[in-house]
Amino acid sequence: MALIKVMGIETEYGITVKRSAEFDPVAASTLVVNSYKDRAKRQVAWDYEQENPLMDARGFQSEPSAPPPDEESSAVINDILTNGGRYYVDHAHPEYCTPECTNARDLLIYDKAGELILELSARIAEQTFDGQREIIIYKNNSDRKGHSYGCHENYLVDRRVPFQTLVDVMTPFLVTRQIFTGSGKVGAENGTEPCAYQISQRADFFETEVGLSTMVDRPIINTRDEPHADEKQYRRFHVIVGDANMAELSTYLKVGTTALVLQMVEDGLIGDEFKLRNPVAAIKQVSRDLTCKRPLELVSGRRMSAVQIQREFQQRAARFVESRKEESPYYAIEADVVQKWGEVLDKLEEDPMLLRQELDWVIKYSWLLAYQKRHGLSWDDHRVAMLDLQYHDIRPNVGIYHRLLKAGHVKRLVSEEAVIHAITNPPLDTRAYFRGLCLKRFASEIHAASWNSLIFDVDGKSLQKVPMPNPLRGTQELVGELMQRCRSAAELLQALEGGAPAGPSNG
Numbered sequence: 001m002a003l004i005k006v007m008g009i010e011t012e013y014g015i016t017v018k019r020s021a022e023f024d025p026v027a028a029s030t031l032v033v034n035s036y037k038d039r040a041k042r043q044v045a046w047d048y049e050q051e052n053p054l055m056d057a058r059g060f061q062s063e064p065s066a067p068p069p070d071e072e073s074s075a076v077i078n079d080i081l082t083n084g085g086r087y088y089v090d091h092a093h094p095e096y097c098t099p100e101c102t103n104a105r106d107l108l109i110y111d112k113a114g115e116l117i118l119e120l121s122a123r124i125a126e127q128t129f130d131g132q133r134e135i136i137i138y139k140n141n142s143d144r145k146g147h148s149y150g151c152h153e154n155y156l157v158d159r160r161v162p163f164q165t166l167v168d169v170m171t172p173f174l175v176t177r178q179i180f181t182g183s184g185k186v187g188a189e190n191g192t193e194p195c196a197y198q199i200s201q202r203a204d205f206f207e208t209e210v211g212l213s214t215m216v217d218r219p220i221i222n223t224r225d226e227p228h229a230d231e232k233q234y235r236r237f238h239v240i241v242g243d244a245n246m247a248e249l250s251t252y253l254k255v256g257t258t259a260l261v262l263q264m265v266e267d268g269l270i271g272d273e274f275k276l277r278n279p280v281a282a283i284k285q286v287s288r289d290l291t292c293k294r295p296l297e298l299v300s301g302r303r304m305s306a307v308q309i310q311r312e313f314q315q316r317a318a319r320f321v322e323s324r325k326e327e328s329p330y331y332a333i334e335a336d337v338v339q340k341w342g343e344v345l346d347k348l349e350e351d352p353m354l355l356r357q358e359l360d361w362v363i364k365y366s367w368l369l370a371y372q373k374r375h376g377l378s379w380d381d382h383r384v385a386m387l388d389l390q391y392h393d394i395r396p397n398v399g400i401y402h403r404l405l406k407a408g409h410v411k412r413l414v415s416e417e418a419v420i421h422a423i424t425n426p427p428l429d430t431r432a433y434f435r436g437l438c439l440k441r442f443a444s445e446i447h448a449a450s451w452n453s454l455i456f457d458v459d460g461k462s463l464q465k466v467p468m469p470n471p472l473r474g475t476q477e478l479v480g481e482l483m484q485r486c487r488s489a490a491e492l493l494q495a496l497e498g499g500a501p502a503g504p505s506n507g
Contacts, residue, residue: 001327002263003234006100006156006430006471007255008085009111011244012093012149013118014138014392025092028125030077032094032135033087035125036117037079044443046078046088047450050228080449082424082440084432085110087117093149094118094137099432100451100471103330104256104337106427109414111251113422115139119394139244140392141201142189144385148205148218151244155237155259156229156471158266166237167210167221168272169265172298173258173313174220174241175276175283176306178203179292180344181254183243184361186368186379186388195288196379197368199361201243203287209279220279228451230469237262241283246392246401247360248413253344256337260317270316274309275299290365292348307349314341357411360401364391367400434474434483434504442489454504458490466496466504474504 015032017023037043077089084099096114101107122135142148157166182199190204198204211219224238239258245251264270276282277297285294286306295303304312321334328334347354356366368384371377377384393399396406404410426436431452438446438454447457456464468474486492496504 002266003156003158004102004330004472005259005262006102007107007259008098008100008154009107009151009251009255010095010097010154011111011114011139011151012090012095013244013394014140014143014149015092015094016136016138018134018136020133026089028135029089029092029094031125031128032118032121032137033077033079033089035128036087036121044078044080044439044446045448046080046086047448047453047455050450050452080435080439081117082426082436083110083113083422084426084430084436085114087121094121099426099436100430101427101432102429102472103333104252104259105333105414107255108248108252109418109422110427112248112414112419115394116419116423119396137394138389138392139246139394140183140389141244142185142205144189144389146189148189148202150202150240151242153239153242153255153258154228155239155262156227157235157237157262159227159231159233159235161235161266163223163235165265165272166262168275169261169270170237171209171220171279172274172276172309173261174239175279176286176296176309177254177257178241178243178283178286179306179310179348180341180359181242181245181250182287182359182361183245183247183250183392184364184388185287186385192284193288197290197365198287199290200283200287202241203283206241206280206283220283229471243360244392245360246399247358247363247410249340249344249358249411250360252413253337253341256333257313257317257341260320260334260337261313264316264320267320269320270313273300274304274312290352292352307345310341311345314338314345318342357409363401363404363410364388367391367404428476429472431468431471431474431504433476434468434479437483438489438492441483442492445489456489456493458493464493466493468504470504479504 015025015028017028079087081087086097088095096117098107098110098114101110118137122137126135178200183201185198185201188195188204192204206218206220208217208219210221210223211217212223220241222238222240225235227234227236242254275298277299282296292307293305295305297303318338321338325331344355352362353366355362368387371387372384391400396402426432435449435454445456445458446454447463448455452468454466482495486495
């Protein structure tokens with residue numbers, strides 16, 4: 001049976017400082033991340049020991065370009081959050097990583113919580129300025145100067161699935177899913193074919209089918225083999241082709257549909273019948289086809305549109321979900337994903353503008369068309385490009401998405417109360433629960449953290465590491481009573497050493 005899809009999203013945000021003569025994105029990002037930290041608590045470093053982003057799923061390891069940061073630097077650029085996530089400086093961007101989640105609804109909520117964390121951080125950071133400068137954060141994927149930054153997804157996958165099988169199935173799925181996951185973009189970049197408007201912000205930047213890099217010669221399928229879990233049982237499918245989304249339905253379908261397709265792969269229910277003849281060309285073609293109807297050429301000789309390919313995946317997923325109705329703990333959410341997936345495909349086939357309150361690329365396109373009509377502007381007017389960027393501004397009173405939301409022109413799937421709760425509280429059904437609660441209660445005695453371990457520093461004793469190799473351990477059900485019972489980190493460690501049932505390290 002397919003694994004529960006433990007998953008997460010890591011988003012690099014764009015940043016600038018208004019009215020700053022010497023803008024330094026690294027310094028600004030560091031200021032923003034550090035402004036969010038609770039200075040009354042000890043700074044917890046990120047433990048890089050178990051990370052290996054250079055291990056390739058094809059069986060080799062690349063040479064490192066730079067060593068990981070030292071412990072002091074790690075504590076400065078990292079903030080491990082009480083919601084179980086991570087907030088840190090990645091190159092020249094503030095990056096927010098959600099905690100591990102088991103379903104699309106929870107992941108959507110924690111992704112949205114990240115927007116509030118970034119906005120709060122920026123406003124606190126501004127207090128160090130002279131009152132004139134303003135920090136602006138964008139949840140987008142391009143600075144329009146040739147640089148693209150990512151919104152990466154991660155999915156727990158059974159190690160027994162051959163990586164080539166993942167490549168064969170997931171390539172056509174990821175190339176065509178942008179018809180509902182794209183966040184929309186004015187113009188083209190990276191020397192690609194000119195266009196007025198396209199579906200995806202990231203499509204122009206993919207130049208090869210399979211590879212390890214996430215920054216140059218970007219591949220559609222990333223081969224990073226860094227599971228953040230027991231490497232003998234699991235791999236992490238690291239998806240780098242997705243856009244950063246503002247619209248909730250786009251995010252919900254992005255992760256919900258991908259998780260279902262990966263489960264079907266694990267159960268051997270789908271093969272390479274939709275393999276594309278030229279995936280790199282196809283990802284750009286789909287992005288430029290606002291009708292979603294242009295046919296793509298398959299290796300088999302068939303020609304199918306992005307909607308038709310997605311329809312095949314959706315129909316198989318519908319049968320798959322119903323077949324597991326009695327055994328899946330997340331059936332209700334999975335069934336909802338399949339239903340919304342089908343409804344979106346119906347509307348895209350009839351007229352994409354029917355989704356002008358639901359999907360990012362259509363919301364933005366519809367609004368820009370209306371603005372152009374009112375002011376007599378063309379697509380190549382610089383004001384249109386600026387409005388494109390402003391759609392992704394996370395400031396609630398300035399960003400176009402947020403203004404449309406307040407005016408009732410965008411539909412929501414989750415409540416603001418749930419998102420606010422997720423800022424400081426972890427999900428209950430993954431190891432993020434144990435990590436988040438430990439950081440809430442024992443932060444002063446935690447030396448470092450990573451996705452799969454916590455390192456405690458208690459009473460001047462030698463550092464003690466608590467491994468967490470199974471993402472589905474450390475849940476409220478398994479350790480909730482233990483966490484309530486232990487009044488200190490020392491008590492917790494003693495209980496774990498004594499073989500507390502269902503502890504984080506139990507497989």
